[in-house]
Amino acid sequence: MHMYNKLYLSCFSALFLLQSSALLAEDFDVDMANVEPKAAVMAPLATKALFTDVVTVGERGYAAVGDRGLIMLSADGQRWQQSVVPVQALLTSVYFIDADYGWAVGHDATILHTQDGGVTWQLQQFLPETDKPLMDIYFFNRQQGMAVGAYGMFYTTEDGGKNWQATFHLSLVSADDQDFLAELAETDPEGYLLERESVLPHFNRVTVQGEQILMVGEAGFVAVSDDAGQNWRRLEEFYNGSLFDIHRTATGSLLVAGLRGNVFRSSDDGDSWQEIELPVSATLHSIFEDDAGHIYLTGNAGALLQSQDNGQRFTDLSQPDGRAILNGLPLAKNLILVTETGIKLTPIGKSE
Template structure:
């Protein structure tokens, strides 16, 4: 196997438009130390947004240029907050109503302790030249952040410090054999190859039984029973990229490139492919009455019922959709290349 080139274009996702207003909560664009901070922009709500998460009674969305938006108390307006970074943010996670983390390009990690009103930078490493693509915390102290080419960071002190980990158990057998041979021949080449040989880690979620499920590039599906310290890579029926996963009613779903979606019981004993109405890449899902709502590239919005029947709800051509979430009032919000919008449920 040869050294793989960084495929940056494959790491970007998309978003949509919201018919609403935006009002800045703060107006700072430069920190006291002179570091670049996210700029408050009136049209940020219409810019590239990549993820949405619930934070107690509100919602928080993240996207390009370090933009972070909060849904107002009356749930009618997205409000931009100041951030300490201009790095593109790819994922946001809330442990509880107050404590949350956002991750993104330049291995950036931001944290909040007040429900997303204010943010502090915990980590950034532009020299790594790769983005973080997801973040998860077990409690206020223990968390992991994962990303491109096997980037894996861990904290045991709430994010005050982060340690890089290498997980060779997530290599394919061919890559593991290749590395073993290379180590015998050229230690320096082995170290260089080890740094980028792992697949992209795209999504990590906690299952109801407390295990972690992680999906990624090259059909990677892996399970951890100890908070991500040791992983078991599972045999899988597809070798393309998987971008997201969700658990619902003791059933697991994973989905990704070109409309490929799969389902299995919670023991993951047998995976089956789900026929989709489009071949659009699927980026995210949210639980809705009677099943799931999936969103993806090409503006695809697809409803998947409990019988694994998929139906196209709508298609917003010229847009890529990257996230979907349900707010505390039961409303569906979607993020994509053109910002945030509410999808009216019928």
């Protein structure tokens, strides 16, 4: 794990780990291209570590990912068992297309794959020399998928991840930088290839409905693809801070959330956005929704908010321990929350 300029990570403890590891690598002149992955350590207190994402695994139950390659499985959201993972990278996102096939991504451009519901994982990609983390992953089916991350990293696969291709979409670059790149491509082809790696923002999260993909990132970046990622267009910027999640509600509205408690809502598919006033100002990491249409926001300092009117107003349900909540899932009358100090099953509307 290494230091990434201007990269807003899931929580401050993760950023500290990144910076420390980067300094060590520099001090000892580590050749990162030849660093071999080390298997995650089986830890009795693994559920108390930093976790960044949690998802359902078909009808099997739930999977959570986090620090040092930790992946945990649970059938009921209460008892968790650690999986066998061949890497110790900080994992940032996990996705299951069904009860068996899943993928996880993280730092060192790591991509992991499972075919047994998350019990064991195989390494599909590990690139510590990139000095960049992947932040989100999505699969349309068992073969076609995409992974996105820092500094515009964008990988696609057509064979279930056996091969991942780095992809560059000029339409995701700002208009000014597009002109600059076009000129550079004619005058300095080598410089053009180098510059392409620095003109894109960090891609933080994607949400998919059918063939439409919406993606958010650094500096108010929002982009949409209507053909499963083949072509993209950037939406007009309405906020200059980083956005960490985007969610389409059951009724079709869009919500984005990011730095310092900034939340925006669109009822016209992103053509216009309304700022939503919140009772907290903590940086927000995730948005999710339960079967009743209640929408939840999670973030730093124990931030947990609920909306019962399609994201127009939010009630403060923040947790008193003040620990960052990175993501969550509804489970009956509870929420499974993944935090900087572990996985928690919390009654909705109640403090611990």
